[in-house]
Amino acid sequence: MKRLILFLPILLLLSAWSLPASAASELPEDILKELSEGLPPLSAESLPEGIGDTEALRRAVGVRHLFEVMIDGFSGAAPPIFRTAVMLAGALLLYAVLASLLTSHGAGILRVTDAAFGVLFALLIYNGLSSAFERSAAYLADLGRLAELAAPAMGALYLAGGNVGSAAAGGGAMAALSLILEHLVGAALLPLLRVMLGFLLVSAIGEVKTEGLCTTLRTVYITVLGIFCTLTSAALALGNVLGAAADSLSLRSLRFAVGQMVPIVGGTVAGGLATASASVGLVRSTAGIGVSAAILLPLFAVVAELLLSRLALSLLSTLGTLFGTATPVRLLRGFRSLFDLCLAATVFSAMLFVFIAALFAACRPAVL
Amino acid sequence: MSFYRLCGICILLGVLAITAKEGGGRFAPLIGLSGGIFLLSHAISRYGEVIGLLSSFSDNELSSSLLSLALRIVALCILTEVSAGICRDLGEGGLAARMELCGRAEILLVTLPTFTKLLDIAIGYLRV
Numbered sequence: 373m374k375r376l377i378l379f380l381p382i383l384l385l386l387s388a389w390s391l392p393a394s395a396a397s398e399l400p401e402d403i404l405k406e407l408s409e410g411l412p413p414l415s416a417e418s419l420p421e422g423i424g425d426t427e428a429l430r431r432a433v434g435v436r437h438l439f440e441v442m443i444d445g446f447s448g449a450a451p452p453i454f455r456t457a458v459m460l461a462g463a464l465l466l467y468a469v470l471a472s473l474l475t476s477h478g479a480g481i482l483r484v485t486d487a488a489f490g491v492l493f494a495l496l497i498y499n500g501l502s503s504a505f506e507r508s509a510a511y512l513a514d515l516g517r518l519a520e521l522a523a524p525a526m527g528a529l530y531l532a533g534g535n536v537g538s539a540a541a542g543g544g545a546m547a548a549l550s551l552i553l554e555h556l557v558g559a560a561l562l563p564l565l566r567v568m569l570g571f572l573l574v575s576a577i578g579e580v581k582t583e584g585l586c587t588t589l590r591t592v593y594i595t596v597l598g599i600f601c602t603l604t605s606a607a608l609a610l611g612n613v614l615g616a617a618a619d620s621l622s623l624r625s626l627r628f629a630v631g632q633m634v635p636i637v638g639g640t641v642a643g644g645l646a647t648a649s650a651s652v653g654l655v656r657s658t659a660g661i662g663v664s665a666a667i668l669l670p671l672f673a674v675v676a677e678l679l680l681s682r683l684a685l686s687l688l689s690t691l692g693t694l695f696g697t698a699t700p701v702r703l704l705r706g707f708r709s710l711f712d713l714c715l716a717a718t719v720f721s722a723m724l725f726v727f728i729a730a731l732f733a734a735c736r737p738a739v740l
Numbered sequence: 741m742s743f744y745r746l747c748g749i750c751i752l753l754g755v756l757a758i759t760a761k762e763g764g765g766r767f768a769p770l771i772g773l774s775g776g777i778f779l780l781s782h783a784i785s786r787y788g789e790v791i792g793l794l795s796s797f798s799d800n801e802l803s804s805s806l807l808s809l810a811l812r813i814v815a816l817c818i819l820t821e822v823s824a825g826i827c828r829d830l831g832e833g834g835l836a837a838r839m840e841l842c843g844r845a846e847i848l849l850v851t852l853p854t855f856t857k858l859l860d861i862a863i864g865y866l867r868v
Contacts, residue, residue: 455797462794463810466787470814474821481820484844488813488851491858492806498861499802570865573858 441669445676449504453677456500457684461691463489463496468695487577490699494576497707498569501684504677505569508714509562511674515721518666561717564593565710572706576699583706590713597717601724663729671722675715682711746782750775769830776822784815809854816847 467489474482568589571582685708692701753775760768791811795804820843827836 456803459794459797459803459807462790462797463807466790466810466814470817474817481817481840481843481847484847485813485817488847488854489810491851491854492810492813495854495858495861496803496806499800499806566865570862573862573865576858577855 438668438672442672442676445673446680448673449677449680452503453501453680453684456496457688459500460493460496460684460688463493464688464692464695464697464700467493467700468692468697471697486699490576490703493700493703494573497685497703498573501681501707501711504674504681504711505565505714507677508674508718509565511670511718512562512721514670515667515725518663519725560593561713564589565714568710568713572703572710575706576703581702583702583709586706586709590709593713594716597720601720661729664726667722667725667729671718674718678711678715678718682708682715685711746779750779769826772829773826776826780818780822783818787811787814806854809850812850813847816843816850819843820846 470485470489471482474485568586571586575582685704689701689704689708692704753771757768757771757775760766760771788811791807795807798804798807820840824836824839824843827833827839
């Protein structure tokens with residue numbers, strides 16, 4: 373009788389915690405399918421065979437494949453950037469010859485020529501290298517969409533593994549990440565980049581100097597992003613670890629109670645719970661790796677293009693300094709600082725996302 | 741024409757101009773003028789080759805048109821400066837200044853569509 377009285381609340385508890393077993397048998401496959409089908413275009417193109425194939429995913433995030441993707445990214449982005457750089461270098465040389473001729477003979481016409489060449493340079497740089505911006509903006513927009521897609525899937529998989537505390541922490545993580553991507557990247561960075569690019573293009577005409585404003589905007593943005601990301605990452609990691617520990621402890625106690633107190637079938641139920649959680653753990657790690665791959669693989673192409681563009685701008689800026697051309701050098705440095713900001717924000721956002729996905733994949737189901 | 745031959749012609753024209761000056765000086769400015777036109781046409785054709793080579797690297801129409809515009813600006817600059825210099829050599833400083841003014845206006849006029857295009861792009865970006 374005493375055992376029966378103890379059994380009733382445990383039964384009630386089990387019904388309340390029944391999500392893991394049912395979810396493990398049906399939910400994960402649906403979640404993986406949904407994740408795979410809902411991937412943003414850039415991520416979907418880069419994944420080998422969707423998110424469902426664990427082996428393919430493991431190969432996709434292997435060091436060897438990542439290196440191959442990186443080299444592909446560099447070799448794909450190099451030719452157009454090289455062509456633009458050669459064109460700009462030629463125009464720079466032409467301008468340097470003309471400027472030296474005008475400085476020695478007719479300074480009167482130099483100012484007009486300077487403005488005209490400034491406009492030409494700005495348009496040439498914009499025309500040749502703006503595709504890196506567009507690609508970066510598309511990637512950041514994709515990250516935002518991926519955060520929206522992954523948040524419910526991760527929450528459901530946490531619950532399926534019995535990690536109620538982690539589900540709350542993970543849900544909070546994804547909510548925070550969505551907030552960062554939406555506000556700091558979507559709502560702030562892209563308009564900020566557009567405004568800075570607009571100012572930079574305007575500054576190409578004559579003596580309009582906007583570098584100070586752009587530098588201040590960039591510094592403030594990077595500082596805010598850095599502080600926000602550090603605080604969020606630390607809070608998320610701590611919350612997740614604490615949540616996982618608490619979940620593990622409570623479910624271990626529950627499993628022990630079921631195994632000890634429920635006659636005959638208790639051990640089987642507890643064992644089944646563990647098996648179900650193990651399968652959820654596998655699915656969760658697959659989803660984690662899949663999300664990481666969906667972020668990392670397209671990131672390399674974006675970063676390669678941004679880095680190569682930045683390198684070309686640095687080399688041209690040095691060349692311009694050697695030739696003594698002030699206006700083109702000013703423009704080249706302005707564009708380079710814009711690429712710096714874009715690069716920092718893209719890598720920051722992607723790494724934060726990978727960090728959360730890794731945390732999610734590494735979090736063991738509570739019953740194991 | 742090779743650059744060495746060009747240098748030789750230039751020196752020869754200089755010697756001729758000095759000789760003409762010593763003999764009365766009436767034809768000396770004309771020799772300078774003809775030499776200037778000859779050198780200018782050569783310089784512009786060489787710059788044209790450079791721009792043609794650079795245009796071969798561009799993969800779209802805008803870059804090519806920008807580079808040909810650069811060539812036009814270079815030609816206008818050199819033409820203005822050479823013309824103004826010849827006017828000064830002939831003792832017409834005022835005419836040289838007017839020539840420079842016309843040159844500036846011409847460069848502005850040639851570049852104006854590009855200015856407009858740049859401002860359109862910039863305003864498009866600033867209109868968030």
